[in-house]
Amino acid sequence: MEALKQKFADKALALYQELRTIAKEKGSTKVDEVTLGQVLGGARGIKMMLWETSQLDATKGIRFRGYSIPEVKEKLPSGPQGEPKPEGLFWLMLTGEVPTAEQVDALTQEWHRRADIPQQVYTTLDSMPADTHPMTQFTIGIMAMQSDSVFSRRYAEGLPKSEYWDAVYEDSMNLIARLPHVAAYIYRRAFKGGAHIEPDTSLDYSANYAHMLGSDDEDFRSLMRLYLTIHADHEGGNASAHTVSLVGSTLSDPYLAFSAGMNALAGPLHGLANQEVIKWIFEMIDSLGTETPTEEQIADYVQQTLDEGKVIPGYGHAVLREPDPRFTAQRRFAEQYVKDSDLITTVWKIFDVVPPILQGLGKVKNPWPNVDAHSGALLVHYGFREFSYYTVLFGVSRAFGVLAAGIWSRALGMPLERPKSVTSDWVKAQVKDN
Numbered sequence: 001m002e003a004l005k006q007k008f009a010d011k012a013l014a015l016y017q018e019l020r021t022i023a024k025e026k027g028s029t030k031v032d033e034v035t036l037g038q039v040l041g042g043a044r045g046i047k048m049m050l051w052e053t054s055q056l057d058a059t060k061g062i063r064f065r066g067y068s069i070p071e072v073k074e075k076l077p078s079g080p081q082g083e084p085k086p087e088g089l090f091w092l093m094l095t096g097e098v099p100t101a102e103q104v105d106a107l108t109q110e111w112h113r114r115a116d117i118p119q120q121v122y123t124t125l126d127s128m129p130a131d132t133h134p135m136t137q138f139t140i141g142i143m144a145m146q147s148d149s150v151f152s153r154r155y156a157e158g159l160p161k162s163e164y165w166d167a168v169y170e171d172s173m174n175l176i177a178r179l180p181h182v183a184a185y186i187y188r189r190a191f192k193g194g195a196h197i198e199p200d201t202s203l204d205y206s207a208n209y210a211h212m213l214g215s216d217d218e219d220f221r222s223l224m225r226l227y228l229t230i231h232a233d234h235e236g237g238n239a240s241a242h243t244v245s246l247v248g249s250t251l252s253d254p255y256l257a258f259s260a261g262m263n264a265l266a267g268p269l270h271g272l273a274n275q276e277v278i279k280w281i282f283e284m285i286d287s288l289g290t291e292t293p294t295e296e297q298i299a300d301y302v303q304q305t306l307d308e309g310k311v312i313p314g315y316g317h318a319v320l321r322e323p324d325p326r327f328t329a330q331r332r333f334a335e336q337y338v339k340d341s342d343l344i345t346t347v348w349k350i351f352d353v354v355p356p357i358l359q360g361l362g363k364v365k366n367p368w369p370n371v372d373a374h375s376g377a378l379l380v381h382y383g384f385r386e387f388s389y390y391t392v393l394f395g396v397s398r399a400f401g402v403l404a405a406g407i408w409s410r411a412l413g414m415p416l417e418r419p420k421s422v423t424s425d426w427v428k429a430q431v432k433d434n
């Protein structure tokens, strides 16, 4: 058995027993109350799922197994310029332990070994118009691999419940290994006339993805390591993670579950916001007729957007109540690697302008930037101007978290997810009774 798989198996079995005992002996312990505001307000804050890989705090932001983004950058094995490798984050999320550089290198090689893309993926993608939205191509590309699912095959052969996690582990490892290849293929067919680039297995996961996209720039490789690390997981309740978990709980295999989650990520209130942000900034630049807008000009444009009944993309969050540490990490990266960029300076000016305006509306719970407010400007800086592709990059990264969590769910024997719904008559009756 692979070292990572063995380590996971040891930990998961022990936790499975522990949680079974807790559920049996203490299952009636009350942990929270649900309000009508939560029922009518998108279930914010209702604790209803187990998620081992990360935890989101409203003010401190994301913690991967307890580690903040700066701590992850410091502790995880990194590339030559010091940005953490997502391979290490996957190891950390799956085992709770910081891996050594050798363990991370072995994982890189393992993923290279597993990156065997079935021909039907390319045939299927090639049958679609090249201008099909890249996120649509991405989910179709993932679905085109589903017939390879180890879980589905073994389940049909009578896989016992105690071995679900093993098959899900195999699918998840294969899927993560294959995703950058499928994603790069989509990029090159959609935007580079189908001139595809062979992988380079001497590179780590992120650098190889950058290479297949068409860049061997050392700084861009570093950006990709950081990007794939910070977008990987944001606890379980966000729409893409929750969707993967929900679909996986029906024992749909990881291909089915992950592609479902990618359809959730493709919504403008979630992952598509990275595309919306950069579009909105360029529309503002066009409308104002300057690449160096003043704060006053930006404020006017923000007001115009709000007056049109639209949201300011890249701002606000369902959980966070402070600037997103993932925004801050990208800002630090830009400060270190990008010296002069009008576009990035504009992103920072927007950061100064937008929060007080949103606060002034009196209804926005979090006026601060989220992860999507910064990522597009960095990608444009490195020559990736195809905005509709940005959410695919987010999706490749999100695989690390949601698939690691999916392996945990099956190892812990989590059941079919089935919360309760109510009717509006029931809601009105609660108020009347009170």
Ligand code: CMX
Pocket: 268, 269, 270, 271, 272, 273, 310, 311, 312, 313, 314, 315, 316, 317, 318, 319, 358, 363, 364, 365, 366, 370, 371, 372
């Ligand atoms: N611009 C304008 N209005 C905003 C706003 C923004 N950026 N963020 C929230 N609001 C509004 C909401 O639309 C809502 O208005 P109504 O009551 O009129 O419907 C009100 O403020 C209250 O919303 P909230 O409780 O503060 O925010 P939610 O938890 O409902 O929604 C989010 C969170 C992210 C969907 C919302 O802030 C938003 O639409 N932001 C812009 C889109 C975006 O950047 N999404 C990416 C999030 C990160 C990610 O998943 O990738």
